[in-house]
Amino acid sequence: MKTADKIAEQAAATLSDPRWAALQARDAGADGSFFYSVRTTGVYCRPSCAARPARPENVAFHDSAAAAERAGFRPCKRCKPDQLSLQEQHAAMVTAACRLIENAETAPTLEQLAKPTGLSPFHFHRIFKAIAGVTPKQYAAAHRASRVRSELGRGSSVTEAIFDAGYNASSRFYESSNQLLGMTPSSYRAGGVDHDIRFAIGECSLGAILVAQSQRGVCAILFGDDPDTLARDLQDRFPRANLIGGDRAFEQLVATVVGFVEAPALGLDLPLDVRGTAFQQRVWRALRDIPAGATVSYSEIAQRIGSPRAVRAVAGACAANMLAVAIPCHRVVRNDGGLSGYRWGVERKRTLLAREAKA
Numbered sequence: 001m002k003t004a005d006k007i008a009e010q011a012a013a014t015l016s017d018p019r020w021a022a023l024q025a026r027d028a029g030a031d032g033s034f035f036y037s038v039r040t041t042g043v044y045c046r047p048s049c050a051a052r053p054a055r056p057e058n059v060a061f062h063d064s065a066a067a068a069e070r071a072g073f074r075p076c077k078r079c080k081p082d083q084l085s086l087q088e089q090h091a092a093m094v095t096a097a098c099r100l101i102e103n104a105e106t107a108p109t110l111e112q113l114a115k116p117t118g119l120s121p122f123h124f125h126r127i128f129k130a131i132a133g134v135t136p137k138q139y140a141a142a143h144r145a146s147r148v149r150s151e152l153g154r155g156s157s158v159t160e161a162i163f164d165a166g167y168n169a170s171s172r173f174y175e176s177s178n179q180l181l182g183m184t185p186s187s188y189r190a191g192g193v194d195h196d197i198r199f200a201i202g203e204c205s206l207g208a209i210l211v212a213q214s215q216r217g218v219c220a221i222l223f224g225d226d227p228d229t230l231a232r233d234l235q236d237r238f239p240r241a242n243l244i245g246g247d248r249a250f251e252q253l254v255a256t257v258v259g260f261v262e263a264p265a266l267g268l269d270l271p272l273d274v275r276g277t278a279f280q281q282r283v284w285r286a287l288r289d290i291p292a293g294a295t296v297s298y299s300e301i302a303q304r305i306g307s308p309r310a311v312r313a314v315a316g317a318c319a320a321n322m323l324a325v326a327i328p329c330h331r332v333v334r335n336d337g338g339l340s341g342y343r344w345g346v347e348r349k350r351t352l353l354a355r356e357a358k359a
Contacts, residue, residue, distance in 0.1 A: 007057045014056035022047045031085045035062045037073040044068035049079035094131040107140040133310030134279045142277040200246030201227045204258045211254045217271035221324045223344035264292045264356045283317035290331045292356045297335045
């Protein structure tokens with residue numbers, strides 16, 4: 001093969017590789033997923049390296065830094081691909097701050113969290129929010145609320161649970177308890193005792209569907225193949241709540257939800273009882289802003305809520321959603337438009353999207 005033909009073939013192979021686009025864009029989000037080497041310089045780099053772009057015929061891709069070094073290349077002195085990336089350093093820093101928050105008896109101040117990092121409180125706050133998706137204060141509040149739920153679940157008294165979780169005053173917890181627990185702490189401790197939840201199970205083209213409503217609004221819309229399993233799921237969530245079978249008026253609510261599933265153009269406007277962490281609620285609000293017939297990626301949702309690096313946390317919030325179709329997590333897809341996991345099955349997700357596209 002002639003030299004010119006060989007160079008053209010090598011260039012064509014590089015240009016057809018999807019990793020070339022990330023290299024050209026210096027995509028920091030691709031750092032760690034692959035490395036590239038340059039034959040003419042003998043070095044290997046991260047995709048985000050700011051060095052002068054190499055010609056495609058001189059580029060080769062590697063799955064790891066070790067693979068690049070085995071191929072005879074040395075690390076670039078500019079992007080230091082053999083060391084932790086800046087994003088990885090930030091992630092480790094935020095992880096350490098989260099452990100500090102979780103292990104502290106009282107929530108550390110922003111200054112206390114920032115001091116070990118050597119960053120200013122402002123800079124640390126910005127990095128923490130970008131990585132975790134919530135501010136340090138919100139993370140601490142969510143962790144304390146989780147500890148309260150855990151303590152109440154063990155049978156601790158309400159007062160003990162509140163102070164053991166790090167609240168300096170019970171009034172600070174009660175200010176947000178209804179949103180965090182969906183009921184009073186006493187009711188939560190008792191497994192939802194004296195807390196009425198009406199529910200009914202119907203059938204739709206996607207299988208069985210359960211709709212449940214608390215005093216605050218619709219608290220669950222679940223799909224499944226087995227009605228008994230759906231009922232057990234609800235019972236497990238509130239083992240001592242008053243689960244009341246829906247009457248005819250309530251069954252009309254179920255019919256409304258089923259009607260929307262079958263014909264999305266009808267729209268669905270119901271009072272909702274939405275329970276989740278501060279971050280989850282931000283994601284769910286963003287999901288409700290996605291119009292029927294449209295889809296967005298997980299990274300787009302992360303951008304919309306002001307946490308562009310929290311893509312995995314966005315996916316986790318989607319998976320935690322208990323209100324199918326009312327909070328339309330089925331409208332979130334991968335960056336390439338492909339369908340990713342869905343709590344109630346990818347086929348149901350595909351069917352919902354197809355119906356909305358026709359509406």
